[in-house]
Amino acid sequence: xxxxxxxxxxxxxxxxxxxxxxxxxxxxxxxxxxxxxxxxxxxxxxxxxxxxxxxxxxxxxxxxxxxxxxxxxxxxxxxxxxxxxxxxxxxxxxxxxxxxxxxxxxxxxxxxxxxxxxxxxxxxxxxxxxxxxxxxxxxxxxxxxxxxxxxxxxxxxxxxxxxxxxxxxxxxxxxxxxxxxxxxxxxxxxxxxxxxxxxxxxxxxxxxxxxxxxxxxxxxxxxxxxxxxxxxxxxxxxxxxxxxxxxxxxxxxxxxxxxxxxxxxxxxxxxxxxxxxxxxxxxxxxxxxxxxxxxxxxxxxxxxxxxxxxxxxxxxxxxxxxxxxxxxxxxxxxxxxxxxxxxxxxxxxxxxxxxxxxxxxxxxxxxxxxxxxxxxxxxxxxxxxxxxxxxxxxxxxxxxxxxxxxxxxxxxxxxxxxxxxxxxxxxxxxxxxxxxxxxxxxxxxxxxxxxxxxxxxxxxxxxxxxxxxxxxxxxxxxxxxxxxxxxxxxxxxxxxxxxxxxxxxxxxxxxxxxxxxxxxxxxxxxxxxxxxxxxxxxxxxxxxxxxxxxxxxxxxxxxxxxxxxxxxxxxxxxxxxxxxxxxxxxxxxxxxxxxxxxxxxxxxxxxxxxxxxxxxxxxxxxxxxxxxxxxxxxxxxxxxxxxxxxxxxxxxxxxxxxxxxxxxxxxxxxxxxxxxxxxxxxxxxxxxxxxxxxxxxxxxxxxxxxxxxxxxxxxxxxxxxxxxx
Ligand code: ARG
Ligand code: GLU
Numbered sequence: 001x002x003x004x005x006x007x008x009x010x011x012x013x014x015x016x017x018x019x020x021x022x023x024x025x026x027x028x029x030x031x032x033x034x035x036x037x038x039x040x041x042x043x044x045x046x047x048x049x050x051x052x053x054x055x056x057x058x059x060x061x062x063x064x065x066x067x068x069x070x071x072x073x074x075x076x077x078x079x080x081x082x083x084x085x086x087x088x089x090x091x092x093x094x095x096x097x098x099x100x101x102x103x104x105x106x107x108x109x110x111x112x113x114x115x116x117x118x119x120x121x122x123x124x125x126x127x128x129x130x131x132x133x134x135x136x137x138x139x140x141x142x143x144x145x146x147x148x149x150x151x152x153x154x155x156x157x158x159x160x161x162x163x164x165x166x167x168x169x170x171x172x173x174x175x176x177x178x179x180x181x182x183x184x185x186x187x188x189x190x191x192x193x194x195x196x197x198x199x200x201x202x203x204x205x206x207x208x209x210x211x212x213x214x215x216x217x218x219x220x221x222x223x224x225x226x227x228x229x230x231x232x233x234x235x236x237x238x239x240x241x242x243x244x245x246x247x248x249x250x251x252x253x254x255x256x257x258x259x260x261x262x263x264x265x266x267x268x269x270x271x272x273x274x275x276x277x278x279x280x281x282x283x284x285x286x287x288x289x290x291x292x293x294x295x296x297x298x299x300x301x302x303x304x305x306x307x308x309x310x311x312x313x314x315x316x317x318x319x320x321x322x323x324x325x326x327x328x329x330x331x332x333x334x335x336x337x338x339x340x341x342x343x344x345x346x347x348x349x350x351x352x353x354x355x356x357x358x359x360x361x362x363x364x365x366x367x368x369x370x371x372x373x374x375x376x377x378x379x380x381x382x383x384x385x386x387x388x389x390x391x392x393x394x395x396x397x398x399x400x401x402x403x404x405x406x407x408x409x410x411x412x413x414x415x416x417x418x419x420x421x422x423x424x425x426x427x428x429x430x431x432x433x434x435x436x437x438x439x440x441x442x443x444x445x446x447x448x449x450x451x452x453x454x455x456x457x458x459x460x461x462x463x464x465x466x467x468x469x470x471x472x473x474x475x476x477x478x479x480x481x482x483x484x485x486x487x488x489x490x491x492x493x494x495x496x497x498x499x500x501x502x503x504x505x506x507x508x509x510x511x512x513x514x515x516x517x518x519x520x521x522x523x524x525x526x527x528x529x530x531x532x533x534x535x536x537x538x539x540x541x542x543x544x545x546x547x548x549x550x551x552x553x554x555x556x557x558x559x560x561x562x563x564x565x566x567x568x569x570x571x572x573x574x575x576x577x578x579x580x581x582x583x584x585x586x587x588x589x590x591x592x593x594x595x596x597x598x599x600x601x602x603x604x605x606x607x608x609x610x611x612x613x614x615x616x617x618x619x620x621x622x623x624x625x626x627x628x629x630x631x632x633x634x635x636x637x638x639x640x641x642x643x644x645x646x647x648x649x650x651x652x653x654x655x656x657x658x659x660x661x662x663x664x665x666x667x668x669x670x671x672x673x674x675x676x677x678x679x680x681x682x683x684x685x686x687x688x689x690x691x692x693x694x695x696x697x698x699x700x701x702x703x704x705x706x707x708x709x710x711x712x713x714x715x716x717x718x719x720x721x722x723x724x725x
Contacts, residue, residue: 077717
């Protein structure tokens with residue numbers, strides 16, 4: 001009896017654990033769409049086939065999906081290469097064209113014709129031609145008892161061969177990436193377009209409405225979109241920027257449905273999610289919540305307080321720092337939400353329960369027990385060993401590598417000195433040539449006075465938070481020479497360093513190399529940077545990397561173990577900036593007891609949030625007028641103007657600008673964010689509260705047509721109404 005009972009429990013547990021991932025969770029590879037997802041997607045309402053979504057033989061949805069600059073997603077929506085992405089994805093470009101005279105951030109920008117579209121050196125648009133599973137060839141000859149080094153060099157050798165055998169046209173490129181923690185490898189044949197021009201953007205008071213207060217939060221009222229266009233040579237192939245280039249003719253572009261969305265409608269999001277970590281052990285999550293995230297949040301908070309104050313005082317500073325501030329603020333807030341969510345959903349306990357199930361399952365199979373039985377205890381040991389280093393590393397990378405700009409410039413000047421020492425005058429010249437354009441951009445958006453304040457605040461934080469053994473005597477001596485005042489220390493360094501001013505830096509770069517090295521090496525910013533980093537590199541970074549390598553190996557075995565222990569469960573690989581699709585439904589949610597968030601917002605909500613003249617919640621006059629007169633053109637829904645909607649699609653950073661696509665393959669919205677309660681979905685997806693936020697495509701059309709009078713762009717697009725027939 002007891003045995004039968006135990007047997008039944010085991011079966012029930014197995015079935016529960018092996019149940020397909022809840023609809024919504026998963027960032028799937030398009031080549032497995034047919035075998036893993038098509039049936040479920042059609043049950044959920046999809047009306048087209050796997051072949052319509054991803055095909056190597058004919059134009060399919062994937063041919064309209066573009067990796068935008070390598071950090072966001074965009075989609076092609078016209079036969080002339082017109083692309084839609086988020087306002088915050090094009091933000092750096094919009095900012096770079098902005099000045100006090102042409103304030104495109106504040107007022108928006110709309111090119112009236114091709115000739116007015118603005119080029120963006122360095123910005124790329126990447127299309128995916130084909131995906132191939134190359135696991136077998138990549139892992140040929142790899143054995144379990146190899147060291148990591150042996151394994152990697154064999155794989156590198158194999159991949160070189162794979163690269164040579166994959167069929168590709170001359171203008172195509174090949175990217176090969178590890179998946180499932182290195183248990184599988186996939187190759188992507190791509191085409192990279194290099195002439196991408198800015199076509200249009202709304203003012204920030206629409207495109208960034210709600211700014212940091214509303215970021216990562218529902219209900220949302222942001223028109224987070226901008227338009228770009230891909231240009232190609234006359235042969236429609238990639239070409240460097242040239243006036244003679246012509247708009248790119250895509251194999252497919254997305255038609256746009258103006259039908260609108262309802263609760264339960266099928267949605268699919270296609271794009272390039274950056275990074276997730278869904279298969280971490282509980283110990284890793286614990287460390288993230290307790291050690292790493294608090295450190296990163298603390299440093300950024302200190303930097304942002306200073307930056308925000310300076311930006312609010314002065315428009316020129318605001319323009320200079322807009323894009324930098326947005327990037328820093330975005331993840332500052334994301335980590336806060338992530339921590340809250342991981343704690344409130346008991347993510348660590350859930351992982352522990354799952355780990356207990358895993359352990360029970362492998363115990364039943366002697367071979368698995370032998371092979372995988374030590375993984376979890378090893379994780380525990382290594383994460384404990386990693387912890388003190390992870391702590392310093394989080395502070396160091398945020399303080400020295402990110403938020404004090406002078407330290408970044410100094411690091412580069414240090415590398416210039418090294419280039420001379422390692423490779424002589426030629427090495428120096430080569431690196432100097434690369435530094436010049438970088439520094440001319442860097443100092444264009446640099447405010448030394450502001451940076452000096454950040455330096456004082458973050459140096460103090462570093463000294464206070466980081467264990468004394470990692471603080472160099474040099475810093476202590478400098479500080480006591482400054483009577484223990486970080487402001488004084490900052491003042492002295494910023495007064496004496498050459499690296500806080502563009503002309504002085506350029507003068508050093510132009511010196512005779514030996515002289516330049518001399519000037520660099522006696523610079524007070526260089527000395528401080530060097531002392532902190534030398535100590536850090538030897539005492540922290542090398543140890544951290546050592547342990548992390550062992551963890552990577554464990555994580556690879558653990559991934560393989562999970563797949564072996566739960567063979568019926570469909571697994572999806574963690575995001576790694578490659579093309580994925582995810583699907584779900586338009587869906588409201590309950591953030592907490594007795595509270596329901598509806599799935600859609602309207603322009604009336606923009607007006608509810610309106611605060612005249614506010615930094616985040618001002619509304620342009622013309623939009624207020626259009627609202628008053630209900631002048632919505634054909635884009636309204638029962639007399640109301642929809643703005644954003646929610647879905648249960650599993651997305652992450654990099655999915656910004658991804659199209660939300662309906663059951664027929666039409667564009668219905670533009671992904672740009674997730675909800676506060678669900679920002680932890682990179683680590684622990686919870687279908688009850690994880691939602692992605694999209695701009696309703698009708699709001700975009702309305703702003704383009706009625707607000708910006710850019711109807712010529714709408715004419716390029718193909719509007720459809722499949723529901724209304
Ligand atoms: N949270 C969204 C994303 O991760 C939007 C960010 C826009 N930036 C901002 N600081 N408001 O990219
Ligand atoms: N805003 C994010 C991005 O820039 C997407 C939101 C998310 O992380 O889900 O990619």
